[in-house]
Amino acid sequence: MEEKVLDFTAVHDCTKKIRAIHDTMDVLSGKWKISIIACLCYEPMRFSELLKEVNGISGKMLSRELKDLEMNKLVIRKVLDTKPVTVTYQISEYGKSLKELTNVIAEWGIKHREQIVNSPKHTMI
Incomplete structure (x- = not known):
C-alpha cells in the first residue's frame, strides 16, 4: 500500500488563499457594498x-x-463648496482595482440566473 505524502507547499498556498478570500469578504461583506462599488x-x-x-x-x-x-x-467622500453644500462619492484609485471583480461577479450572476431559469425543474424523490 502506497503511503500518501502531504504537500506542505500546496497546503500553505491553500491556507494563504483562503485567508486572502476571508479578508476580501470581510471588506466586501453584506448585501450592498459590491453594488455601491459597481455604481x-x-x-x-x-x-x-x-x-x-x-x-x-x-x-x-x-x-x-x-x-x-x-x-x-x-471610496472618497467629497464635500463641494456650494449652496447648499453638495456631497459626492467617487471610487478611489485603490477602489478601481475592484472594477474587474465586479464585472466578473456580474457576468457570473447573469450566467447563473440563465442556468437556473432555463433548467428543468427537479422533483424530490
Missing part, C-alpha cells in the same frame, strides 16, 4: 443618486456602507 466605478454620485440606483437599500444602511467603504480607502 461608483462608472461615475461619481451624490448620496440621493446612489439611494435611487442601489435598489432596496435604506438611507441609514447606505450611509453606514459608504462610511465603511471610505474607511477601507475604496
Whole structure:
C-alpha cells in the first residue's frame, strides 16, 4: 500500500488563499457594498443618486456602507463648496482595482440566473 505524502507547499498556498478570500469578504461583506462599488466605478454620485440606483437599500444602511467603504480607502467622500453644500462619492484609485471583480461577479450572476431559469425543474424523490 502506497503511503500518501502531504504537500506542505500546496497546503500553505491553500491556507494563504483562503485567508486572502476571508479578508476580501470581510471588506466586501453584506448585501450592498459590491453594488455601491459597481455604481461608483462608472461615475461619481451624490448620496440621493446612489439611494435611487442601489435598489432596496435604506438611507441609514447606505450611509453606514459608504462610511465603511471610505474607511477601507475604496471610496472618497467629497464635500463641494456650494449652496447648499453638495456631497459626492467617487471610487478611489485603490477602489478601481475592484472594477474587474465586479464585472466578473456580474457576468457570473447573469450566467447563473440563465442556468437556473432555463433548467428543468427537479422533483424530490
